[in-house]
Amino acid sequence: MTAPFPGPPGLHRALKDDLRFPLAWGTSPIRDFPAWRRAARAKVEELLVVPRQDDTPYAPEFTHRAEADGFTRELVTVSLTRYARVRGALLTPRGPGPFPAVLLLHDHGSRFDIGKEKAVRPWYDDTRLASAEEWTARHFDGRFVGDELARRGHVVLCLDALGWGERGPLAYEQQQALASNLLNLGSSLAGLHAREDQRAAAFLAGLDRVDARRVAALGFSMGGYRAWQVAALGDDVAAAASVCWMTGLKEMMVPGNNTLRGQSAFHMLHPGLARYLDIPDVASIAAPRPMLFFHGGRDALFPADGVRAAYDRLRAVWNSCGAGERLRLKVWPEAGHVFDAAMQDEVHAWLGSVL
Numbered sequence: 001m002t003a004p005f006p007g008p009p010g011l012h013r014a015l016k017d018d019l020r021f022p023l024a025w026g027t028s029p030i031r032d033f034p035a036w037r038r039a040a041r042a043k044v045e046e047l048l049v050v051p052r053q054d055d056t057p058y059a060p061e062f063t064h065r066a067e068a069d070g071f072t073r074e075l076v077t078v079s080l081t082r083y084a085r086v087r088g089a090l091l092t093p094r095g096p097g098p099f100p101a102v103l104l105l106h107d108h109g110s111r112f113d114i115g116k117e118k119a120v121r122p123w124y125d126d127t128r129l130a131s132a133e134e135w136t137a138r139h140f141d142g143r144f145v146g147d148e149l150a151r152r153g154h155v156v157l158c159l160d161a162l163g164w165g166e167r168g169p170l171a172y173e174q175q176q177a178l179a180s181n182l183l184n185l186g187s188s189l190a191g192l193h194a195r196e197d198q199r200a201a202a203f204l205a206g207l208d209r210v211d212a213r214r215v216a217a218l219g220f221s222m223g224g225y226r227a228w229q230v231a232a233l234g235d236d237v238a239a240a241a242s243v244c245w246m247t248g249l250k251e252m253m254v255p256g257n258n259t260l261r262g263q264s265a266f267h268m269l270h271p272g273l274a275r276y277l278d279i280p281d282v283a284s285i286a287a288p289r290p291m292l293f294f295h296g297g298r299d300a301l302f303p304a305d306g307v308r309a310a311y312d313r314l315r316a317v318w319n320s321c322g323a324g325e326r327l328r329l330k331v332w333p334e335a336g337h338v339f340d341a342a343m344q345d346e347v348h349a350w351l352g353s354v355l
């Protein structure tokens with residue numbers, strides 16, 4: 001079993017005991033919810049380290065256009081930050097529009113040769129198609145989630161995160177080096193992901209083909225983390241659905257948990273944030289907008305007590321806003337770390353009810 005903490009005996013427990021999350025809603029001295037949201041969001045923004053990129057022109061370039069069953073595929077290359085151009089898949093339903101839209105955020109999975117291709121069928125690359133079909137068979141019941149969303153009338157945007165697909169591939173053991181080098185440069189790997197996702201949401205909402213009032217974020221695993229995070233950090237997203245990524249921090253930091261191995265954890269680790277807010281506290285900044293959280297009862301990555309603690313916390317926040325009906329929390333007892341067809345169908349129905 002993995003040691004709980006590579007340090008002097010008792011240090012791990014003492015550090016956990018010191019975490020009181022003083023900026024959490026209900027603990028913070030700020031009693032007005034909109035004022036609390038502004039204060040909590042400002043603290044998270046500060047700890048992202050990576051500065052805002054609002055003045056960077058997107059300068060989109062559209063290529064590789066192709067027709068599909070009920071929608072059009074194309075690749076779009078944009079400047080999400082001033083540091084790099086990023087290519088993504090953009091799917092648009094046929095018809096006059098404007099359409100509801102989904103920012104689709106891919107998972108981690110320790111699989112780096114594909115990124116956007118995990119969620120959108122890569123019509124432009126047969127080599128990546130083979131990898132993508134294997135991945136969807138393993139986690140998504142063989143479905144490409146983005147293609148299905150487009151067939152159901154949504155504009156879909158899915159881009160490679162740093163290290164995946166055309167922005168990689170990383171090797172598993174290189175993740176810590178990437179993260180530490182960014183920290184040495186005064187930046188942050190998790191912060192860079194967050195900034196890019198913020199900008200991607202704003203780009204999607206600003207497209208003429210999109211109804212800016214009906215933009216959602218959706219993701220599985222690390223993509224689920226990114227989905228609730230982008231909803232918390234900005235107002236371009238009207239709703240968010242997170243599948244298999246929600247827990248209390250203390251309950252996650254236990255012997256044997258994947259987080260303690262380092263490496264993959266750096267993509268979702270904002271230094272110092274836990275001194276102020278727990279994980280569900282950050283997600284709660286998105287309240288009272290509609291949010292959905294699914295968990296697989298057999299998902300070994302997220303202990304059941306951590307999921308319960310997080311769900312209780314989220315429920316209390318939405319209820320305090322008089323918006324309990326806008327929060328969908330569900331545990332799928334027989335499911336593991338997957339986003340299977342039954343889950344997808346329920347998310348589709350939910351999106352139809354909130355957008």
